[in-house]
Amino acid sequence: MSDSLREPWLRGVAFNPAAPSDVLIRLLDRAAGEAGLQMCEGRDLPDAVIDAALRHPDYVIRRALAQNRYVAPARLAPLATDPSGLVRGWLASGPRRYSRWVRPLPDDVLVTLLTAQDGGEDGKLTAKEIIGEIDSSRQIPLSFFRSLAGREDPELRIRATWRWQSLPPAQRAALLDDPDPAVREAAHDRNWALDPERVEARLPSFGARNAFVFATCALSPALVEQCFADGEVLPLARNRHTPVYALDRLARHPDAEVRASVAARPDVGPELMAELREDPVEYVRMCARVHPFPRTWAEYDVIDRVIGHGPDCTCPITEPFTTSDTEPAVGPSPDWFAACAVSGEPVLRRVAASWPGLSAELVETLARDDDEEVRIRLACHHPLAPPPLLLDVFVTRPVHRPHLVALPAFPRTGWAHLIGHPDPEVRALAAADPAVPDPPLEDPDASVRRAAATNPSLSPEAIETLLADPRTAEGAAANPALSVPRLHALLDHCLNGTATLPN
Secondary structure, rough: OHHHHHHHHHHHHHHHOOHHHHHHHHOHHHOOOOOHHHHEEEEEEEHHHHHHHHHOOOHHHHHHHOOOOOHHHHHHHHHHHOOOOOOHHHHHHHOOOOOOOOOOOHHHHHHHHHOOOOOOOOEEEEEEEHHHHHHHOOOOOOOHHHOOOOOOOOOHHHHHHHHHHHHHHHHHHHHHOOOOOHHHHHHHHHHHOHHHHHHHHHHHHHHHHHHHHHHOOOOHHHHHHHHHHHHHHHHHOOOOOOHHHHHHHHOOOOOOHHHHHOOOOOOHHHHHHHHHHOOOOHHHHHHHHHOOOOOOOOHHHHHOOOOOOOOOOOOOOOOOOOOOOOOOOHOHHHHHHHHHHOOOOOOHHHHOOOOOOOHHHHHHHHHHOOHHHHHHHHHHOOOOOHHHHHHHHHHHHHHHHHHHHHOOOOOOOOHHHHHHOOOOOHHHHOOOOOOOOOOOOOOOOOOHHHHHOOOOOHHHHHHHHHHHOOOOOHHHHOOOOOOOOHHHHHHHHHHHHOOOOOO
């Protein structure tokens, strides 16, 4: 066997979608090198392979598995108590590869990581460092912090204060009056942002971050005037604590973006809103009419995630909006999203398309929407988005491709008509489509040739020829048409140095 074939064969087998557990488990051997690590991190895995990786004596295997975004997070739970702090840290930091949507870790895993007394037996990381990783990872849903406020463990109630302004008022009040002094102290410390006098006293220490304070904290009359004097009016227009008297001035500001920010707020009175609906700038008028008065802050937050972002927006896709019968601050109701889906305002239909709970009937309607951004958002956000729409967005909007190809519903067939497309990323998907009668094995682009070699419509003789060619060996080894004995033979050749490669 040529050395030039060993690594391509190993990588190909590692990502062969038809490879059974007994084949993949062999790649956990250190002799498989990077291929085994790439497999543990970069693809969905059968349960038997996950179990073997979780028990593997080499921490680098467990560490790679910790950052797998294809395996259900609940299956990774044992890694939260892994002997290695590096493994715990990688689980806490989340998948390494770019992903717009990071699935939250289960509550029990989060509790384990947040309450650990140490960072692992190897001493590579401290418990505090691991907590820092998970706090910035987007793996903690807001609902988790709200659930912590009522936990018996005071340490968990202290953690609930980390998202202080996102907690409902009743939970904030309970934490401020908690029977545990440490919880009360943490709550009081976090509550400074809602106390105008404390905000004013702490402002000088923030320096260049004053705009953050002006946008999020309760402001004294003196700080409101300072915002106007310093020209920091846009943060003030977006701050939900801004007093009504300041909104009247902001609504008449010469900057249209400031007026639009006021028009989008849910706490603007009907007279001022009527004035903004007559603004000379269409964007301001649109912000004023996207939802009838009165509105809620929950609905404002949802619209704010969408409005003005454009069709190539790749903002992180956070947890789905949740609803509650008792706490309206949690999120808009399903009926509200359904009403948005049939609105005459494109921005509201974009909001509806971004909610994964929308009904199949409304999904079908929005998939044919005249507004391209509605269709793009539906493709990127909704699990029922039809495959032809996913294909169309992949072809027309390259910026969304990394996200789309990772979706479970992304189509692997129906690409044959694109085999001659000028974009090699598109041709590569077409080349792997089993419906393509003649996969382009001589395409000038290496990624297309590699994809063509994975096509299961190829004859066994053609696959053997491709296995012997360094240009196509990896794709051929990933071809699902290869038999299990053949896959084992390839691994025997790579891992054990078998002299011959039997047919």
